[in-house]
Amino acid sequence: MDSLPATVASALVEADDEADDAAWPARWQALTAVSVELQSLLVTDPGPRLVALIEEIVTQLADGVAASRRHRVELAELAHRVLTTHARACAETAPDPRRLADWLLDLQLHHPEAPDVSLAAYARALDDEGLATYRERAVALFEPLPVIGFGETGRYDRARWALLRVMEELAEYTEDVDLQLLVLSKDLSSGWHYLQVATVLRDNDRSDEALEWVERGLRAVGGRGAALRLIDLAVEEHLRRGSPGRAVQVCREAFFLRPNLDVYLKARALVVHTDDWPPLRAELVQHLVQDGSRLAVEVYRRIVEVELARRGIEEQDLVVEWLAQLRGLQPDAFADYLDHIKSRHVADRELLDELSRRGF
Structure with missing residues (x-):
């Protein structure tokens, strides 16, 4: 031996x-x-x-x-x-559980490459006392690590990787949501990481915290990246809580932050059959007119096409008015866009006649 x-x-x-x-x-x-x-x-x-x-x-x-x-x-x-x-x-x-906990932790911290420790395999030997020692020391080492902020490139040196692996295994073994959140919240380099945190909170019936993380994520991403998934989560959660008005408000605020056809359609689906839709639609479209940026104009064009495809007879005048506004926003490219609209609706004589009557 x-x-x-x-x-x-x-x-x-x-x-x-x-x-x-x-x-x-x-x-x-x-x-x-x-x-x-x-x-x-x-x-x-x-x-x-x-x-x-x-x-x-x-x-x-x-x-x-x-x-x-x-x-x-x-x-x-x-x-x-x-x-x-x-x-x-x-x-x-049945060795001393505290000493065993320290040895297992030291093994991983000093050797990030291998081997992986499965806490389940040591459940009997560690017992509650050893596991408490393991957790206390691991958390004390992990908590001071700096958070990787949005847009930053994470520097995962050997020590950070080792601690991350320890904490992930500990969170999985103990099924401790707070540990899982502690691990996830150390890397907020993209909107998807905010979404991960919010999803874990939502799945564990911590709705208020989930919505707070959605708001933080939306502020961080500025309407890009994971924004649509964050909005989806917030809308679903507000509807589940019986707050459809707040769900609409999430879409409205996101649209004002960065215009997007998908966000417009989400808001439309929520209130299209209510009296709230006409004023909300007018507000969203007016925001695009006031914005006037290339992105706003592109979203405006796509909204016109959507509403043309879905319009009722009573909305035809409104859509034609939007075309008039669009001509003012993009005079050089409007003729080509109008030809595109006419070619897509060549069988709609009522629309074509109305456009002709309005001078289009």
Whole structure:
């Protein structure tokens, strides 16, 4: 038993490339034999001494993963295999749970490449006391990490990656929503990350917090990226809460922030069959006229096409008035756009006659 660490140390010494190719099969055989021997000792000689021995060998293998140029994958797999034996040994030996928690955490923090620790495998050995120690220390190390702000490029050095992996596993194992949120909220580099946080909150019946994160996300993205999905989540949540007016307000505010046909259609779907739609539609269209930017004009053109396709007889005059406004906004390109409209509605004699009567 005592000679196993020396065997591992000898097998992990890498030579130059040519010599390594020739020597590796024998070295690998020696390493796998150590793994098999440890499993045998688990049956014949379990106890604290074996646990300490396996910990030493796991650490050696993890060091080997970091140092190896050519055999990192094989060594990582072997380290994971030996760590599985360690978990079984701990389950039978019942070591000090606090010391075990510290060792598992140190192993991961000092060796980000491998192996991955499964807390479920150590549930019996850690017990509540060890898990509390593990959590307390992991959170204390993770909380001070800086948040990656919107639009920033995250710098995931080895230490941050290691802590992130620890926290993700801990959150998954404990099913602790607050831990999951702590992990997610450390990276807010895009709107999709805000959406992740809001979705977790929504799925765990924390509606007010979810909507707060949606608002934060919408302010951050400025109508781009994940904005539509954030709006969808907010609209769905307000409707679920019986607040359709607030759902419409979300769409209105988002449209004013950055005009978008999809947002217009969301608002339309919410109130098109109510008395609230005509004044809201007028407000949205007037915003485009006042904006006058290229984006606003493009959205205006698309809205005209949508309303032409869906209009009722009573709305025909309104659509024609919109065309008149559009001609004022984009005089140089209006003739081509009007030809496009006429060609798409060539069978609509009523519309074509009205356009002709209005001088189009």
